[in-house]
Amino acid sequence: MTVETFAKEFDFKVLSLPSPEKEVTGAYVGDLLSWVMGRANSGDVWITIMSNVNIAAVATLADTACILLAEGVVLDDEVLSVAKNKGINVLSSEKSAYSIAKMISDTV
């Protein structure tokens, strides 16, 4: 399914959705950027609590479908504008990474 449908289906908050048609094909949970770069697959929903500007580059290079911020983590305006400019989808949720993973596991 597309990121747009995915966000609606699970009622995630949309922070940035410049590429709504991107297909969600899997998920990866992690905060250490090199691990994410090395292990996340293209099309993954990347669940993280990391919110600094470097997540934009990592999401671009790893070609993830979207970043999904767990635990109610917020993005500052600068990171948000970088994400929007680079075509990176960012969603958020108040739930923990574990709860999110559990919730989406049958779908993704």
Place this chain on the structure above:
Amino acid sequence: MSDKLVFRFDVQGDDFTSAGQASVQVKKNLRQLGFDTDTIKRVSIAMYEGEINMVIHAGGGIAEVSVCEEYIEIVLEDKGPGIADIDKAMQAGYSTAPDSIRSLGFGAGMGLPNMKKNSDSMEITSEVGVGTRIVMRVNI
């Protein structure tokens, strides 16, 4: 083929807001040149890790990406402190990054292993107090 295509970037040290820009640009350029997604991903990840290393450890440096007939070559050169023990630095999980860097999500000790994993060959030459030069090739 003599007329290879070369992209050259100055990587600024201690600038985490623009770190990764060179790699993202390379990804764009390779996509425009029509390379397959796997090759593009390997080159851009290998380069990003190298770029971040130069930002964290070396006060920046130069990154050069050459598109040759049979491979894409990434050369990273810095005038940083050098790597005292390359074998140790290559070990997954080994890192000398300070806590301030770790809090940004770096310093997991996976940079060099990721660079090796994503390239077909990697050569490191380094001298303590002088600098480090890394040449990686990704076969096309």
